[in-house]
Amino acid sequence: MANRCYINSLAQVSCQKPLSDEWFDSPCLYLEDYVRAQEPDTKDLIMPSESRRMSKILKRTVSTAITALKNSEIKHPDAIITGTGMGCMENSEKFLIDLSRFGENCLKPTLFMQSTHNTISSLIAIILKCHGYNNTYSHKGISFESSLLDAWIQMKNGMIRNALVGAHDEVSPFMDLVLERTHPEYSFVSEASVSAVLTNNMSSNNICEVVEVKLFHRPDVKELTNLLDKNIDNVLLLGINGNTLNDRPYENLLKALSYKPHTLQYKNIFGENFSASALGFYVGAKILEKQMIPTFLSWHNENVYTGNLEYVTILNHSDNITWSMIRLKRV
Amino acid sequence: MADKVFVTGAGIISALGIGKEATLEALLNGESGIGKIPHIQTEHEEFPVGEVALSNAEMSRMLNVGYPIDGLRTVLMGIIAAKEAVESAGLTEKELRKAAFISGTTVGGMDKTERHFKTVFDSNVETDDSLELKYNDCGYSTELIADNIGKFNLITTTSTACSSAANAIIFGANLIKAGVTDIAVVGGSEALTKFHLNGFNTLMILDKKNCRPFDKERMGINLGEGAAYIILESENSVKARGASILGELRGYANTCDAFHQTATSKNGEGAYLAMRKAMDMAHLCPQDIDYINAHGTGTPNNDETELAAMQRIWDYELPKFSSTKAFTGHTTSASGSIEAVICLLALQHGFLPKNLGWHNPMKEDAIPVIDDVDNSNVKNIINNSFGFGGNDSTLIFSKFIKENG
Numbered sequence: 001m002a003n004r005c006y007i008n009s010l011a012q013v014s015c016q017k018p019l020s021d022e023w024f025d026s027p028c029l030y031l032e033d034y035v036r037a038q039e040p041d042t043k044d045l046i047m048p049s050e051s052r053r054m055s056k057i058l059k060r061t062v063s064t065a066i067t068a069l070k071n072s073e074i075k076h077p078d079a080i081i082t083g084t085g086m087g088c089m090e091n092s093e094k095f096l097i098d099l100s101r102f103g104e105n106c107l108k109p110t111l112f113m114q115s116t117h118n119t120i121s122s123l124i125a126i127i128l129k130c131h132g133y134n135n136t137y138s139h140k141g142i143s144f145e146s147s148l149l150d151a152w153i154q155m156k157n158g159m160i161r162n163a164l165v166g167a168h169d170e171v172s173p174f175m176d177l178v179l180e181r182t183h184p185e186y187s188f189v190s191e192a193s194v195s196a197v198l199t200n201n202m203s204s205n206n207i208c209e210v211v212e213v214k215l216f217h218r219p220d221v222k223e224l225t226n227l228l229d230k231n232i233d234n235v236l237l238l239g240i241n242g243n244t245l246n247d248r249p250y251e252n253l254l255k256a257l258s259y260k261p262h263t264l265q266y267k268n269i270f271g272e273n274f275s276a277s278a279l280g281f282y283v284g285a286k287i288l289e290k291q292m293i294p295t296f297l298s299w300h301n302e303n304v305y306t307g308n309l310e311y312v313t314i315l316n317h318s319d320n321i322t323w324s325m326i327r328l329k330r331v
Numbered sequence: 332m333a334d335k336v337f338v339t340g341a342g343i344i345s346a347l348g349i350g351k352e353a354t355l356e357a358l359l360n361g362e363s364g365i366g367k368i369p370h371i372q373t374e375h376e377e378f379p380v381g382e383v384a385l386s387n388a389e390m391s392r393m394l395n396v397g398y399p400i401d402g403l404r405t406v407l408m409g410i411i412a413a414k415e416a417v418e419s420a421g422l423t424e425k426e427l428r429k430a431a432f433i434s435g436t437t438v439g440g441m442d443k444t445e446r447h448f449k450t451v452f453d454s455n456v457e458t459d460d461s462l463e464l465k466y467n468d469c470g471y472s473t474e475l476i477a478d479n480i481g482k483f484n485l486i487t488t489t490s491t492a493c494s495s496a497a498n499a500i501i502f503g504a505n506l507i508k509a510g511v512t513d514i515a516v517v518g519g520s521e522a523l524t525k526f527h528l529n530g531f532n533t534l535m536i537l538d539k540k541n542c543r544p545f546d547k548e549r550m551g552i553n554l555g556e557g558a559a560y561i562i563l564e565s566e567n568s569v570k571a572r573g574a575s576i577l578g579e580l581r582g583y584a585n586t587c588d589a590f591h592q593t594a595t596s597k598n599g600e601g602a603y604l605a606m607r608k609a610m611d612m613a614h615l616c617p618q619d620i621d622y623i624n625a626h627g628t629g630t631p632n633n634d635e636t637e638l639a640a641m642q643r644i645w646d647y648e649l650p651k652f653s654s655t656k657a658f659t660g661h662t663t664s665a666s667g668s669i670e671a672v673i674c675l676l677a678l679q680h681g682f683l684p685k686n687l688g689w690h691n692p693m694k695e696d697a698i699p700v701i702d703d704v705d706n707s708n709v710k711n712i713i714n715n716s717f718g719f720g721g722n723d724s725t726l727i728f729s730k731f732i733k734e735n736g
Contacts, residue, residue, distance in 0.1 A: 080587070085468055087490065095526065100449035104374045104529050112530030113592050113719070116437055117469065117490035122720025125587040131604055134587035134722055135498050138439075138490035139470035146487040150502055153509035177456040182465035217432075217477070217486045274468070321474060322486065 005155045006199050006206040006331065007285050008074065008162075011067035013037050013060040013193040014270050014279060019067050024286060024294055027269045030188065034176045035271065037191040040064075055091050055114060057170040057193070058123055064195035065124045065164060072197035073205065078160035079133035080124050081151050083143030083167035085274020087117030090172050120168055133160060141239075141318030143167055144194070144278040145215055145326065152213045155200050166195035167278035185245035185319070190271025194278035196285075202331075208288040211311075212327035219323050221256045224315075227325055230259035233313040237284045240265040240299055241272050249320040262307070265299040277316040281326060284312040288330045335566045336504045337731065339574040340420025342412040343672040345557030345659045346381030350415055355676050358684045363658050365541055365553050371442075373525050378537050381555030381660025382523055383408060399466055400475055402443050404522030404556070405436055408665075409476035412558035413516060417480055420562040420574060422514065427481030431512040433503045434473040434488055434560075435495025435519030437664045440466035442524045476520065485512065490664070492718035493626075494585075495519050496559070497667030497726055501583050503563045513568035518560030518668030527663065528554055534593060542629035542661075544654035545638065545699045547691035549629045555660020559668035561675070577675050581711070581729040582613025588721025594632055599640030601723035602626075606644060606713060609725040613711070620650045620727075621709040622683050622700075624674050626717045627654020628661050633717065638697055650713075653700040657687035667716035667724065674712045674728050681707035 015030065016023035018040035040063040042051050051059060069075060095111040118136040125134050137146035144167030151163040171191050179186055216223060238250045270279040287293055291309050314326040346364025347357040357364065365381045391401040400406050444467040447460040473488040489498040496519025503515030531537050531554060538551035563580060586608060588601025625637055641649055655673050662669050677683055683706045686699035714726040
């Protein structure tokens with residue numbers, strides 16, 4: 001696995017200012033338990049005739065994908081790989097509402113056509129006319145990491161040179177109410193759409209390098225602590241959300257570590273959803289690019305971090321069943 | 332980078348029955364599993380489907396599982412097929428601990444969701460029915476299947492509509508080649524739901540008669556359901572375990588038609604590229620392909636463009652080909668692995684599955700397999716799976732011939 005994998009560009013839509021890094025200096029702070037994403041201005045990104053027919057998640061996806069590609073050196077990625085926990089949920093929801101209200105005889109084809117999880121990845125391919133590898137992962141809170149792992153191993157093995165990787169999830173007001181019941185480990189809920197251009201090409205425009213991507217199913221704490229190296233993994237970016245049910249597994253891991261890393265969070269300003277970890281990836285990359293840690297990301301540290309910002313290690317779990325580890329390195 | 336990926340186990344459940352033996356018997360006897368709808372609650376009884384004969388209660392009793400699995404058909408079928416696959420490969424608990432489990436589905440727990448949705452929506456989520464919606468997402472069904480099979484080191488879910496299982500197989504093979512794992516349990520599971528039966532109906536691509544893939548008069552799809560998993564293994568692991576080999580996954584490719592969300596391009600660009608690239612990986616030329624298990628859904632659009640793509644490669648000398656969808660129905664996300672198991676059975680037992688329901692050629696020289704023929708020397712099989720969004724994937728399974736010494 002001789003090839004390298006760099007992040008060449010990134011774009012996000014979330015409850016922070018869309019397609020922007022403004023959150024880094026002045027984040028929007030919310031008191032609500034649930035906030036929808038700030039919609040991006042699509043007029044320079046999508047033709048109005050196309051935009052009208054797109055659901056929210058599709059508009060956000062196209063906005064982040066086109067923006068990330070515009071800011072990168074790649075126009076036609078070899079692979080388009082997408083993670084989404086719920087897919088085009090709002091269209092599925094509308095189809096289910098129609099089904100329960102009007103029965104089985106006057107349903108709308110467009111809702112069904114744009115309800116599958118892979119609608120997202122294939123729409124980008126249709127717009128870009130990309131005939132290459134195209135895949136979609138839908139596995140709860142590690143949907144993004146599954147896509148990243150797919151791209152990463154293909155790039156390391158020379159099967160592809162570059163890839164557009166992302167994760168996208170929308171949460172309707174109805175789904176938020178459902179999530180309150182079904183996911184008691186959540187706290188502040190919002191939406192996420194993140195696109196990243198990855199390349200094996202070394203360039204001064206690269207943001208950072210992806211040096212490790214690992215997924216685990218029901219790991220022992222020991223398996224996770226063995227992964228972490230006190231000389232490398234000094235800065236841990238965790239999926240902490242302020243809810244004990246979610247945070248306890250991270251705390252147990254930190255207790256079992258033989259050293260004390262500097263610990264950071266991101267869900268306090270970006271919120272929780274199945275694609276939240278993609279925002280963690282985005283935040284980690286931005287920290288390395290800007291060589292600075294915004295104070296509001298600090299979690300339970302006694303001091304300000306003064307060490308080298310060589311690596312950021314992102315740890316995430318979904319229901320404490322699946323775990324992921326992504327190690328980013330400064331370039 | 333590990334070169335070879337072998338298949339060392341397989342399991343299947345579909346309208347043709349439970350397990351490889353029942354499937355083989357139905358295929359050899361030309362007995363279709365398509366019939367009237369017995370299980371799902373729908374007004375659309377005019378559409379024949381390929382449902383698994385067992386009810387949820389019967390499968391739950393058979394597996395000795397309770398809530399919430401007893402209400403999740405994708406999970407129940409998935410456990411049955413994955414168990415058979417793991418047992419046929421003789422994998423131990425310890426070996427499964429280090430293995431990956433990659434499953435494809437799109438429906439996930441939609442069957443449970445659609446039963447509870449109205450109550451939840453009308454009651455503003457106050458009711459406990461809302462808890463049932465937890466199982467809607469695809470990942471949950473993969474987790475529940477995995478928990479009933481083994482511990483696994485890595486699990487995830489692919490969701491690319493009707494090519495989901497094929498893409499799970501491709502990801503599993505890439506994980507083995509990258510050295511992330513030596514063994515991967517890969518495939519897919521998908522229950523028939525009112526949701527997608529109605530969805531396909533809005534697209535007006537369901538046939539009220541039994542489907543007739545590659546027939547001039549074909550009118551559309553019969554939906555089906557089922558699950559199938561195969562065991563992929565690295566050469567080192569096969570040697571170390573002394574495992575018997577069912578076939579080699581010699582090539583594969585995932586491409587995108589990049590044309591339309593639910594229609595395929597006229598010249599079948601995605602399908603063409605998928606077959607071409609898979610042959611490139613396998614180091615095979617078109618003449619080496621002995622049989623194509625086509626996606627062949629029976630819609631006017633799919634079969635026309637799939638045939639166009641095949642003719643771009645083989646011109647008028649097409650290899651033997653057939654669609655087995657008239658046996659199983661279109662098992663959507665599971666079709667990639669269900670048909671992979673059918674291909675492996677064909678390699679092992681030296682037969683080619685017939686294209687049931689076929690009468691009239693779409694084009695001259697485009698006649699699928701309709702009679703029993705001696706195919707004992709079939710070596711390389713192409714297995715196509717195409718999904719909405721132009722997510723096209725091709726797998727190539729080859730007979731494993733032990734080298735001398």
